[in-house]
Amino acid sequence: MISLTMDGRQVEVQDGQTLLDAAKLLGIEIPTLCHHKAVPPAGACRVCVVEITGGGRPGLVPACAYPAQNGLVIDTHSKAVRNSRRLTLSLLLSRSPETEALQALAKEYGAEPVFAATREPHAEAQGGPGVSSKCILCGLCVRVCAEVIGPSATCFAGRGRGREISTPYKQLSHVCIGCGACAFICPTGAIDPAEFCSHPIEQISNEFNCGYDVRTPIHIPFPQAVPNKPLIDRDNCIHFKTGGCGACKTLCPAGAIDYEMADEIVEEKVGAVIVATGYQLLDPSIYEEYGYGRYPDVVTSLEFERMVSASGPTEGELRRPSNGQPPKTIVFLQCIGSREEQTAGGKPYCSKICCMYTAKHAILYKHKVHDGQAFIFYMDIRSAGKNYEEFVRRVVKEKNATYLRGRVSKVFPRGDKLIVMGADTLSGGQVEIAAEMVVLAPALLPSAGVRDLAQKLRIGYDQHGFLSEAHPKLKPVETNTAGVFLAGCAHSPKDIPDTVAQASAAASKALGLITHSRLTREPTIGIVNQATCNGCFECQPVCAYGAIGPREIRDRRGNLLATVAHINEGLCQGCGACAVTCRSKSIEVQGFRDDQLYAEINAIGPSAPLVATLPSGRNGNGSEK
Amino acid sequence: MAVATRLTSPQDLAEFREYLRSERDEKATCLAICAGTGCRANGSMELLEELRRQLDAEGLTGVDVRATGCHGFCEKGPLVVIHPQEIFYQGVQISDIPAIIEQTLRKGEVVDSLLYRDPVTKKKCRIEGEVPFYAKQQRIVFRHNGTVDPTSIDDYIAAGGYAALPKALLEMTPEGVIDQITKSGLRGRGGGGFPTGKKWAICRAQPGDEKYIICNGDEGDPGAFMDRSIMEGDPHAVIEGMVIGAYAIGAHQGYLYVRAEYPLAVANLQVAIEQSHELGLLGDDILGSSFSFSVEIVRGAGAFVCGEETALIASIMGDIGSPRQRPPYPAQAGLWGLPTNINNVETWANVPVILERGADWFASIGTERSKGTKVFSLVGKVQNTGLVEVPMGTTLREIVFDIGGGIQKKRKLKAVQTGGPSGGCIPEALIDLPVDFEKLAEVGAMMGSGGLIVMDERTCMVDVARYFLAFLADESCGKCTPCREGVDQMHQILTRITEGKGREGDIERLEELAAYVKGSSLCMLGGTAPNPVLSTLRYFRDEYEAHIRDRKCPAGVCKALVRFRIEAEACKACGLCKRDCPSNAIAGEKKQPHVIDSAKCVQCGVCYEACPFDAVVTS
Numbered sequence A: 001m002i003s004l005t006m007d008g009r010q011v012e013v014q015d016g017q018t019l020l021d022a023a024k025l026l027g028i029e030i031p032t033l034c035h036h037k038a039v040p041p042a043g044a045c046r047v048c049v050v051e052i053t054g055g056g057r058p059g060l061v062p063a064c065a066y067p068a069q070n071g072l073v074i075d076t077h078s079k080a081v082r083n084s085r086r087l088t089l090s091l092l093l094s095r096s097p098e099t100e101a102l103q104a105l106a107k108e109y110g111a112e113p114v115f116a117a118t119r120e121p122h123a124e125a126q127g128g129p130g131v132s133s134k135c136i137l138c139g140l141c142v143r144v145c146a147e148v149i150g151p152s153a154t155c156f157a158g159r160g161r162g163r164e165i166s167t168p169y170k171q172l173s174h175v176c177i178g179c180g181a182c183a184f185i186c187p188t189g190a191i192d193p194a195e196f197c198s199h200p201i202e203q204i205s206n207e208f209n210c211g212y213d214v215r216t217p218i219h220i221p222f223p224q225a226v227p228n229k230p231l232i233d234r235d236n237c238i239h240f241k242t243g244g245c246g247a248c249k250t251l252c253p254a255g256a257i258d259y260e261m262a263d264e265i266v267e268e269k270v271g272a273v274i275v276a277t278g279y280q281l282l283d284p285s286i287y288e289e290y291g292y293g294r295y296p297d298v299v300t301s302l303e304f305e306r307m308v309s310a311s312g313p314t315e316g317e318l319r320r321p322s323n324g325q326p327p328k329t330i331v332f333l334q335c336i337g338s339r340e341e342q343t344a345g346g347k348p349y350c351s352k353i354c355c356m357y358t359a360k361h362a363i364l365y366k367h368k369v370h371d372g373q374a375f376i377f378y379m380d381i382r383s384a385g386k387n388y389e390e391f392v393r394r395v396v397k398e399k400n401a402t403y404l405r406g407r408v409s410k411v412f413p414r415g416d417k418l419i420v421m422g423a424d425t426l427s428g429g430q431v432e433i434a435a436e437m438v439v440l441a442p443a444l445l446p447s448a449g450v451r452d453l454a455q456k457l458r459i460g461y462d463q464h465g466f467l468s469e470a471h472p473k474l475k476p477v478e479t480n481t482a483g484v485f486l487a488g489c490a491h492s493p494k495d496i497p498d499t500v501a502q503a504s505a506a507a508s509k510a511l512g513l514i515t516h517s518r519l520t521r522e523p524t525i526g527i528v529n530q531a532t533c534n535g536c537f538e539c540q541p542v543c544a545y546g547a548i549g550p551r552e553i554r555d556r557r558g559n560l561l562a563t564v565a566h567i568n569e570g571l572c573q574g575c576g577a578c579a580v581t582c583r584s585k586s587i588e589v590q591g592f593r594d595d596q597l598y599a600e601i602n603a604i605g606p607s608a609p610l611v612a613t614l615p616s617g618r619n620g621n622g623s624e625k
Numbered sequence B: 001m002a003v004a005t006r007l008t009s010p011q012d013l014a015e016f017r018e019y020l021r022s023e024r025d026e027k028a029t030c031l032a033i034c035a036g037t038g039c040r041a042n043g044s045m046e047l048l049e050e051l052r053r054q055l056d057a058e059g060l061t062g063v064d065v066r067a068t069g070c071h072g073f074c075e076k077g078p079l080v081v082i083h084p085q086e087i088f089y090q091g092v093q094i095s096d097i098p099a100i101i102e103q104t105l106r107k108g109e110v111v112d113s114l115l116y117r118d119p120v121t122k123k124k125c126r127i128e129g130e131v132p133f134y135a136k137q138q139r140i141v142f143r144h145n146g147t148v149d150p151t152s153i154d155d156y157i158a159a160g161g162y163a164a165l166p167k168a169l170l171e172m173t174p175e176g177v178i179d180q181i182t183k184s185g186l187r188g189r190g191g192g193g194f195p196t197g198k199k200w201a202i203c204r205a206q207p208g209d210e211k212y213i214i215c216n217g218d219e220g221d222p223g224a225f226m227d228r229s230i231m232e233g234d235p236h237a238v239i240e241g242m243v244i245g246a247y248a249i250g251a252h253q254g255y256l257y258v259r260a261e262y263p264l265a266v267a268n269l270q271v272a273i274e275q276s277h278e279l280g281l282l283g284d285d286i287l288g289s290s291f292s293f294s295v296e297i298v299r300g301a302g303a304f305v306c307g308e309e310t311a312l313i314a315s316i317m318g319d320i321g322s323p324r325q326r327p328p329y330p331a332q333a334g335l336w337g338l339p340t341n342i343n344n345v346e347t348w349a350n351v352p353v354i355l356e357r358g359a360d361w362f363a364s365i366g367t368e369r370s371k372g373t374k375v376f377s378l379v380g381k382v383q384n385t386g387l388v389e390v391p392m393g394t395t396l397r398e399i400v401f402d403i404g405g406g407i408q409k410k411r412k413l414k415a416v417q418t419g420g421p422s423g424g425c426i427p428e429a430l431i432d433l434p435v436d437f438e439k440l441a442e443v444g445a446m447m448g449s450g451g452l453i454v455m456d457e458r459t460c461m462v463d464v465a466r467y468f469l470a471f472l473a474d475e476s477c478g479k480c481t482p483c484r485e486g487v488d489q490m491h492q493i494l495t496r497i498t499e500g501k502g503r504e505g506d507i508e509r510l511e512e513l514a515a516y517v518k519g520s521s522l523c524m525l526g527g528t529a530p531n532p533v534l535s536t537l538r539y540f541r542d543e544y545e546a547h548i549r550d551r552k553c554p555a556g557v558c559k560a561l562v563r564f565r566i567e568a569e570a571c572k573a574c575g576l577c578k579r580d581c582p583s584n585a586i587a588g589e590k591k592q593p594h595v596i597d598s599a600k601c602v603q604c605g606v607c608y609e610a611c612p613f614d615a616v617v618t619s
Helices: A019-026 A079-095 A100-109 A140-149 A181-185 A238-242 A247-251 A301-308 A354-368 A388-397 A450-457 A496-514 A577-581 A594-604 B010-023 B037-041 B044-058 B094-106 B153-158 B164-171 B174-184 B196-205 B226-233 B235-249 B263-279 B309-316 B345-357 B359-363 B396-403 B437-442 B461-475 B481-498 B506-520 B524-528 B531-549 B576-580 B606-610
Strands: A002-006 A009-013 A049-054 A059-062 A073-075 A155-157 A164-166 A273-275 A279-281 A298-300 A329-336 A373-378 A402-405 A408-414 A417-424 A429-435 A437-442 A444-446 A484-486 A526-528 A548-554 A560-567 A587-589 B030-034 B064-068 B080-083 B087-089 B212-217 B253-258 B294-299 B340-344 B373-380 B386-391 B413-418 B424-427 B451-456 B564-566 B616-618
Touching: A002 A019, A009 A019, A049 A079, A059 A079, A059 B506, A079 A100, A079 B481, A079 B506, A140 A181, A140 A247, A273 A450, A273 A496, A298 A301, A301 A354, A301 A437, A329 A354, A329 A417, A329 A429, A354 A373, A354 A388, A354 A437, A373 A417, A402 A417, A417 A437, A484 A496, A526 A560, A577 A587, B010 B153, B010 B164, B030 B037, B030 B044, B037 B044, B037 B226, B044 B064, B044 B094, B080 B094, B087 B094, B153 B235, B153 B263, B164 B235, B164 B345, B174 B196, B174 B235, B174 B345, B174 B359, B196 B235, B196 B340, B212 B235, B212 B309, B212 B345, B226 B235, B226 B263, B226 B345, B226 B373, B235 B253, B235 B263, B235 B340, B235 B345, B253 B263, B253 B309, B263 B294, B309 B340, B340 B345, B345 B359, B373 B396, B386 B396, B396 B413, B413 B461, B413 B531, B424 B531, B461 B481, B461 B531, B481 B506, B481 B524, B481 B531, B506 B524, B506 B531, B564 B606, B576 B606, B606 B616
Parallel strands: A002 A073, A273 A484, A298 A437, A329 A373, A329 A437, A373 A402, B030 B064, B212 B253, B212 B340, B253 B294, B373 B451
Antiparallel strands: A002 A009, A049 A059, A049 A073, A155 A164, A279 A444, A408 A417, A417 A429, A526 A587, A548 A560, B030 B080, B080 B087, B373 B386, B413 B424, B413 B451, B564 B616
């Protein structure tokens, strides 16, 4: 351990640590510009200079790079230190006055850009990849690319006043992997790897923010994710593509990155399944008249939701995608794709949630753009929940939005605005609004792939793909297949309170199923006569509920005598399809056996008695022929 | 040249030396022609070829014509010294060869026109020892320059070279060698002046088996060429010093970092290394001592900053030539992070002679804290420019006047600038200053690597500061803010001042920037960059003020501030100025006072230099 004195206070640090480490331990703030914990220190910017006043050669040394030594006496804010920092910042400001990162620090030290400009490129320094004038030549980008990532794609070019950041030989780099570490570590935002890379850098669209910003391959998928930990998108991760980089693993202080982790397929035997696969939105580009996909300022309600979210691409500031300005006029269009059948892809049902969320969006919009105007084109306002109607009324009353009853026929651009042409049926006229943003409320659809899942689970779905409940009134959370329950928008469009209610019900039903030691069920199920069953298993594929499986018959010594069909009493719904299919008549549904049915028929009238013939020679009533 | 067989013991070497000496007749005539870069530029190699040819033609085959290292009196090259008489001929041309052959070689008479004429006594100097330029020098580092062919290891050994090597390797311990060097008081000759023995001891004390030694041959100071002449003229002295140093420190690999602009030095060092290897004086098991050492040449690439040790190390490793923060110092963590000892060329060249003749002998030369000799490159407005080696403690007056022959054109000495761009100016008033590390630092100058620029009254001190700062701004590596930005800012201010655009507050701004750059720079390039400004401000502040306030350049140098005028009473209408004027700006009939047309005049100062009657004045 090394012991030294800083600003009159004693501190102990490890061998190899710097004066900056000592300051951190003492909670002393020393400003830095060219220092970053991810890369080795350079001691280049000289902003972090501190004064050695005793215990060593007196003078100013850079705290980030000077190793701690026993007995040093350091003053971190002496007059000499402050004066040096002031001049360093003044010189940097004179060189790059527009660099925001310098401003706050400069103010603190009384630095002003009083010096003549020095940035005078050498003749050779002209042309080639470069950075903006905000660059303060801290060299962090060079160090991170060389020491952490590896390719050394960026480097210093020229020397002295002509020094600048570029690539070796000032040519577009073939070794740059477009990882963006340089942009990440740059304190002033001066570097853009796209300028250096010889191949186009494709940034990864952030799916959660509907493509309005980008994300890194290692990312936390969305705010408040459970677990709230990053995952690696292997398709885009440089390490998985090339074997290089590995910066995340190097930098993670917890050593938590494991590239060998793989997806596992877990098989569990369960007694109940709750299907809550949610929804997706209709793609409104099928309605070319609204211009979605053509005009950047026409967005969907979900995209709008992300834009106004504090965790979204613009941190909650509502900006027009076309020019980044707040939209002063916004038009919401309801029922895009809902309640209509004329267009291929349109849905006849009401998507239920849009009227309410649009009212909410109108209020949010007014919060963000106080002097903005919102218009809502609607057919009917469906606000049937608790306090829902009052909420919509409030929107109208507080002038958060003007409701126009009518459809919009067309959205087209004029200048930098979008003209929304619609009808106002209550006043009987046409309306033309010059909007700066148009928000479409698309129809709700079941999630993609739900039909395949339903087939695997052997549950039903309707023509739209919404999963079918066993009974619309009396069994809203069960399916026709025992043990499989439904919740949420997989079943039908609904909002959060309804989803929670339905999910609670499904959960209760499932619990009800599995918390008993014995399962109670209706007795009208199929039974296989194992003596007569010959194991052809024609019945198995016919069962819609997957209730039929093999059962091995073994003798006392364990030898296999026969494999016959067996009906799972829990799953069988008593439909009788297997009974009809079985060629040896070995399956009968309890309570609806052939002989029982014949007995019922015979009891009606005097014609020739029907006798069921069983292949074994027994009568339908089980008696011998 | 003798057949080269590997020498495997000190006895082998001693016998080889005996053999070589027996083969050479000390009394035989030898013409030593300076083949250093300076005299080569003056045609010394053509002279040598022609001389050989003519001697052959004349049948004088017994005469040895030898190309030697730089003899130092560069002002008077090409130099030819005839041994054993030590006859010293200067400014020899091809046309002089017949006279030399006829008169000197055949008849034993001197060719009067080729002798040096002492300006004080007005007498001709026959032998080298009489020439004042040499008389006052003590040539230890340059002991072989002028007598030994640098491309012949045989010459070096016959002259007594490689005598220290077996002594160190086989009769002394590494600690013993360090002890001798420490006792001798040898201090780094590259500018830092750090005690060499102490540096070696620190490096030796570092843990680990892998260590390196480096010879810093980057010599970047403008006008300095001491190390060049050592590397070109006596490469074996450097190599021998390095082997001894490596033994003392425990290193087995060395690097000779030579600036790319010294191709002759690189070539001669390469030849020397190969020859040493052949004889087994480099490589494995040197002279049977079981100590192995080899050395590699690494060339620089045009950066002054690579003379700084950490930047030099970075350059050898293939990294960008920028210095890094110290500590740790190279002695602890240098090349590839391993203990590395770097010394300057002149320092290494001193090592063999210290071991040969003893630490006490070396310590008897020089001053109390600066021992031995120092080679200076004496340049500027002095009569005798060249390389001068004097004991530490010699006064500036002796160097400039006794050795240097005083100021050209009978002008007055104004100042002497030492230490190159890191150094400072010493005014005429301090001319009796004895030259050593401490004394120079006291007056705000610096020994540096040994540059000594003599300035007369026609030197503008502001322009001198501007010149050095222009050099440093260009050479700054650009890594740290104070040097990259501050030096350039100072340069811009000085440029403005010399252009007549100086402002009130400029001097204060210069002083503020100077203190900042000096105190906050990462390496000593920036750390010493303000010295030219600070020392000229210290002694010549009035010149700065004249430039700024009066818009005048007292020395008549800064073109924007100078007007040349012909004083009619003094003008004798000789027409020299008119003839020499490059812009035809001077008009005048015969016998009429001439006049300068200020519209055409470009302030080049040629008329001022040409006028024998001092009729051209500045205003």
